[in-house]
Amino acid sequence: MVMKLTGGRVFDPAHGVNGEVRDIYVHDGRIVDPPTDGKIRSEIDLRGKVVMAGAIDMHTHIGGGKVNIARTMLPEDHAADVVARTELMRSGCGHAAPSTLTAGYRYAEMGYTAGFEPAILPINARQAHMEMHDTPIIDKGGYVMLGSDDFLLRMMAANDDQEAINNYIAWTITHSQAIGVKVVNPGGINAFKFNQRKLDLDEQNKFYGVTPRDILLRLARGVNELGIPHPLHVHGCNLGVPGNMGTTLDTINGIEGLPMHMTHIQFHSYGTEGDFKFSSGAAEIAEAINKNKNITVDVGQILFGQTVTASGDNMRQYAAHPHAHPNKWVCMDIECDAGCGVLPFKYKDQSYVNALQWMIGLETFLLVEDPWRIFLTTDHPNGAPFTSYPHLIRLLMDKTFRNEVLSKLHPEAQKVSHLASIDREYSLYEIAIMTRAGAAKLVGLADRGHLGVGGAADITVYTDDADREKMFSKPDYVFKDGRMVVERGDLIDVTWGTTHVVKPEFDNSVETALKPYFDRYHTQKMGNFKISDDEIVDDGRGSLTIQPLHKGGAL
Amino acid sequence: MSALTFTLKAAPSQRIDCSPLTPELLAEKTLDQIKAIELVSGKQKLSVESLFDVAGDDTNDIHVANSTNKLDFIGRNMTHGKISVDGDVGAYLGLFMEAGEIEVNGNTAIYTGCEMKGGQIKVNGNTGDFVGGARPGQKNGMTGGTIIITGNSGDRTGDHMRRGYILIEGNAGDYCASRMVSGTIAVLGDTGAHLGYAMKRGTILLTKMPSRGITANFNDCGSHTLAFLALLFASFKKLDSQFANIESFSRVQRYAGDLAGIGMGEILVKI
Numbered sequence: 105m106v107m108k109l110t111g112g113r114v115f116d117p118a119h120g121v122n123g124e125v126r127d128i129y130v131h132d133g134r135i136v137d138p139p140t141d142g143k144i145r146s147e148i149d150l151r152g153k154v155v156m157a158g159a160i161d162m163h164t165h166i167g168g169g170k171v172n173i174a175r176t177m178l179p180e181d182h183a184a185d186v187v188a189r190t191e192l193m194r195s196g197c198g199h200a201a202p203s204t205l206t207a208g209y210r211y212a213e214m215g216y217t218a219g220f221e222p223a224i225l226p227i228n229a230r231q232a233h234m235e236m237h238d239t240p241i242i243d244k245g246g247y248v249m250l251g252s253d254d255f256l257l258r259m260m261a262a263n264d265d266q267e268a269i270n271n272y273i274a275w276t277i278t279h280s281q282a283i284g285v286k287v288v289n290p291g292g293i294n295a296f297k298f299n300q301r302k303l304d305l306d307e308q309n310k311f312y313g314v315t316p317r318d319i320l321l322r323l324a325r326g327v328n329e330l331g332i333p334h335p336l337h338v339h340g341c342n343l344g345v346p347g348n349m350g351t352t353l354d355t356i357n358g359i360e361g362l363p364m365h366m367t368h369i370q371f372h373s374y375g376t377e378g379d380f381k382f383s384s385g386a387a388e389i390a391e392a393i394n395k396n397k398n399i400t401v402d403v404g405q406i407l408f409g410q411t412v413t414a415s416g417d418n419m420r421q422y423a424a425h426p427h428a429h430p431n432k433w434v435c436m437d438i439e440c441d442a443g444c445g446v447l448p449f450k451y452k453d454q455s456y457v458n459a460l461q462w463m464i465g466l467e468t469f470l471l472v473e474d475p476w477r478i479f480l481t482t483d484h485p486n487g488a489p490f491t492s493y494p495h496l497i498r499l500l501m502d503k504t505f506r507n508e509v510l511s512k513l514h515p516e517a518q519k520v521s522h523l524a525s526i527d528r529e530y531s532l533y534e535i536a537i538m539t540r541a542g543a544a545k546l547v548g549l550a551d552r553g554h555l556g557v558g559g560a561a562d563i564t565v566y567t568d569d570a571d572r573e574k575m576f577s578k579p580d581y582v583f584k585d586g587r588m589v590v591e592r593g594d595l596i597d598v599t600w601g602t603t604h605v606v607k608p609e610f611d612n613s614v615e616t617a618l619k620p621y622f623d624r625y626h627t628q629k630m631g632n633f634k635i636s637d638d639e640i641v642d643d644g645r646g647s648l649t650i651q652p653l654h655k656g657g658a659l
Numbered sequence: 660m661s662a663l664t665f666t667l668k669a670a671p672s673q674r675i676d677c678s679p680l681t682p683e684l685l686a687e688k689t690l691d692q693i694k695a696i697e698l699v700s701g702k703q704k705l706s707v708e709s710l711f712d713v714a715g716d717d718t719n720d721i722h723v724a725n726s727t728n729k730l731d732f733i734g735r736n737m738t739h740g741k742i743s744v745d746g747d748v749g750a751y752l753g754l755f756m757e758a759g760e761i762e763v764n765g766n767t768a769i770y771t772g773c774e775m776k777g778g779q780i781k782v783n784g785n786t787g788d789f790v791g792g793a794r795p796g797q798k799n800g801m802t803g804g805t806i807i808i809t810g811n812s813g814d815r816t817g818d819h820m821r822r823g824y825i826l827i828e829g830n831a832g833d834y835c836a837s838r839m840v841s842g843t844i845a846v847l848g849d850t851g852a853h854l855g856y857a858m859k860r861g862t863i864l865l866t867k868m869p870s871r872g873i874t875a876n877f878n879d880c881g882s883h884t885l886a887f888l889a890l891l892f893a894s895f896k897k898l899d900s901q902f903a904n905i906e907s908f909s910r911v912q913r914y915a916g917d918l919a920g921i922g923m924g925e926i927l928v929k930i
């Protein structure tokens with residue numbers, strides 16, 4: 105009962121395969137060796153086609169409270185983009201904040217087979233999982249947000265030892281069913297509650313006396329010691345502030361060699377030069393990334409048009425609210441855990457700042473040398489909806505196209521950028537690294553993002569086309585766990601992906617402090633906070649995949 | 660050429676989306692093509708022919724006969740021509756309408772003239788709530804055009820209204836001019852509770868003091884002689900409405916509010 109995919113040009117960077125013609129055999133949802141008895145159930149002729157593993161979006165806001173706020177707040181986003189039901193697919197709507205079902209279908213139609221929600225608040229984790237549970241076809245998982253939660257800050261203020269913090273991290277990741285840990289504006293979300301409106305890397309939280317630098321070090325060390333494969337996922341201080349590149353460089357240098365993933369780095373790479381007191385810091389940031397091998401980044405590229413920004417960073421979202429377009433916004437506190445801010449935004453190509461943001465993102469892509477340490481994101485929906493990925497890939501792979509778009513942007517912004525002089529064009533192999541092999545390695549997915557024997561048969565097949573946008577918008581075939589879900593760009597089958605988690609070990613004595621804490625301060629009891637495996641599996645539609653840990657311990 | 664007439668055969672059980680039946684969308688279409696158009700009704704699609712008897716050929720002059728309050732979205736996005744309706748109509752009459760004319764001999768349901776940009780809607784009857792309003796979650800209601808109501812309007816008339824005129828010959832319901840951004844609402848009859856609730860700017864013109872008085876969050880600014888009122892009444896002369904026959908006046912008592920917000924709206928009451 106083996107399916108043979110014959111003669112495609114395979115791009116599998118995890119195994120160093122760069123465009124070689126290979127046959128792939130699939131059995132029972134997995135990639136297998138050629139059958140010894142030679143029996144093939146079906147064969148698909150892929151001669152001349154480009155074959156890659158299914159793409160992985162390692163940072164996309166597809167679930168959790170803030171996405172629902174965005175949906176509620178933007179009826180115009182839904183009314184302008186209505187998808188009717190078909191025999192196969194359920195109806196849906198939404199451009200910037202699509203409904204769960206529509207998000208899953210659209211990802212699959214672009215050849216994506218996994219997406220990771222980067223901001224799951226522990227206290228909201230159940231809802232985030234339920235939304236992701238309703239997102240069809242793609243695999244999912246999430247990074248749980250720590251760093252502005254009262255419990256951790258109390259521990260740090262009391263100078264608890266690292267082991268206690270590790271236990272708390274592992275306990276939280278386990279019971280919120282996450283695969284990594286994220287920190288958003290470390291301590292800043294909390295400081296906002298004490299009326300602090302900015303928080304620099306070495307500035308103390310008024311109440312706890314803890315600095316963002318301490319928080320980053322404690323969490324990064326904890327993640328590393330617990331052996332969690334995904335490095336601490338950091339949304340740094342001072343997002344969007346001109347001159348924040350200094351903070352970002354300090355953050356990189358201050359992490360003491362620990363693995364750290366800096367997310368949507370574009371929003372953290374701004375200088376203060378020039379007449380507009382806003383300039384690109386991409387070159388310096390890229391140089392620091394090239395030099396520090398412990399750092400990985402995703403870009404958070406912006407693309408022009410209407411979208412919505414949804415972030416846990418209520419401090420920066422509050423500061424940005426005068427720019428909301430249309431003029432409506434939400435900032436909220438969420439129990440003792442954190443907060444969130446949602447504001448719709450329109451990036452305009454004739455705005456100096458927006459045009460420069462676009463250039464800074466692309467400069468970062470092109471100046472960071474190692475594609476294994478940089479990832480293709482728009483921070484959906486903050487920079488642009490994920491449906492613009494094919495356009496972004498074309499910008500990276502086609503210098504002529506890139507410069508053509510560049511020439512139409514705000515003229516002053518063009519003058520201050522070196523983007524036009526950068527000749528680099530990404531190859532298919534590098535795209536495969538960024539969106540497949542590298543992403544799987546970064547998130548810690550042992551069986552995804554590659555086409556080796558034993559890997560999951562998440563496979564995307566494209567027709568090579570000089571117009572890369574066209575090529576990556578409509579794959580010929582997409583296989584999810586061995587089942588063909590897309591044929592010639594159209595969805596033909598709807599499956600349900602698995603939820604990837606890690607289960608680090610911890611000492612359960614952490615609950616002796618947590619139980620009374622929940623009883624006193626939270627709106628739910630500790631027992632209800634815990635999400636059981638059964639809830640994820642539900643009636644069998646969902647499933648849980650426990651990914652292996654790295655070797656832990658101190659550096 | 661005779662008016663293109665759609666006569667409803669029987670009262671439908673589900674609501675019907677009539678947005679395809681506008682002068683611009685029907686232009687250049689043959690009678691057979693028009694009959695074959697599918698209208699969304701609940702979860703079904705029904706052909707025009709199965710719902711209506713269709714006659715006539717002038718797509719710039721559309722007439723709907725025997726209408727009921729289940730016919731929604733009549734005149735949606737309309738940019739020219741005329742639609743006249745005998746009978747009640749459903750929700751969203753003239754949604755996003757840009758120009759042209761709609762006349763209804765009957766009552767309308769909610770969201771009449773919702774977010775309309777121009778043109779004229781005349782309702783010879785009563786309207787539902789949210790006349791000239793914004794869709795839920797939207798910032799701006801009607802941004803131009805004129806709505807004339809010979810009967811009474813429902814609650815929340817002119818909610819989020821941005822520009823244009825709403826002229827009510829009867830009474831206005833509760834929360835008239837709520838969250839109004841600007842524009843003009845004139846009422847010949849009485850108004851309900853919470854007149855001008857959260858009103859930012861704009862004008863409410865009344866020919867007599869409301870029976871409930873003016874709410875506490877409007878400030879009495881005294882009596883004024885406002886020259887623009889004569890011009891306003893002169894502009895009403897061309898309308899087919901009682902407003903064309905009002906004797907011009909310019910002495911009014913002015914109330915500013917809603918003072919819970921920026922308070923730049925005004926209620927003008929004839930004295």
